[in-house]
Amino acid sequence: MWPNKYFFNFYHEPLVFILIVPILHGCHGQLVSEVATTISFSYLAYYIGEYTGIEFSGIFSIVILGIFMSSIGKTHIYPDNLIKLGEIWKILAYFSNSLIFTLSGLMIAYKVNFSLISGREWGILVGLCFFIIILRLLVCGIFFRFLKENILHYDFQDYLNISFSGFRGEISLALSLIVQKQTKLAVDIRDGVLFYTAGV
Numbered sequence: 001m002w003p004n005k006y007f008f009n010f011y012h013e014p015l016v017f018i019l020i021v022p023i024l025h026g027c028h029g030q031l032v033s034e035v036a037t038t039i040s041f042s043y044l045a046y047y048i049g050e051y052t053g054i055e056f057s058g059i060f061s062i063v064i065l066g067i068f069m070s071s072i073g074k075t076h077i078y079p080d081n082l083i084k085l086g087e088i089w090k091i092l093a094y095f096s097n098s099l100i101f102t103l104s105g106l107m108i109a110y111k112v113n114f115s116l117i118s119g120r121e122w123g124i125l126v127g128l129c130f131f132i133i134i135l136r137l138l139v140c141g142i143f144f145r146f147l148k149e150n151i152l153h154y155d156f157q158d159y160l161n162i163s164f165s166g167f168r169g170e171i172s173l174a175l176s177l178i179v180q181k182q183t184k185l186a187v188d189i190r191d192g193v194l195f196y197t198a199g200v
Contacts, residue, residue, distance in 0.1 A: 029078035
């Protein structure tokens with residue numbers, strides 16, 4: 001029963017997002033209207049997933065909308081506006097990332113009780129960082145030959161850069177801020193989640 005329910009929900013979401021196609025057609029190449037439509041449907045995707053009877057992840061709903069827009073949806077955006085729309089979304093992503101990092105920094109400063117964090121927690125944090133680095137080195141090493149054959153000028157230096165980059169965890173920080181607001185959880189669990197995600 002469980003797989004069938006979520007299998008239905010996975011394919012139900014794109015059926016809702018097909019509504020964006022006639023709306024984009026109605027924009028007639030107006031950049032402001034296309035921006036407003038794509039932003040509105042992002043919020044709509046989250047709302048449908050989280051607050052209706054679909055019982056689906058709001059974040060995953062936005063991911064499905066992104067897949068839909070990158071394949072079918074973008075063909076209905078006015079060609080002259082496609083690059084401009086992408087730049088606007090990059091700016092929005094930059095501001096949202098900055099906001100998440102700022103909020104998480106403030107939450108760590110004011111919410112986490114560092115007197116309760118012992119040397120054991122600091123040791124786990126260091127070990128977790130090393131584990132993530134090793135895991136990234138392993139994964140990038142597995143795909144090294146494929147990338148070397150398919151990407152021009154991909155060498156060992158690029159392999160190291162990719163392996164040691166990617167520690168900007170805005171998604172992890174956003175989720176840890178959500179966990180911090182869950183009053184049903186114990187304080188040490190909430191503080192621990194925020195401490196580890198921010199530390200990494």
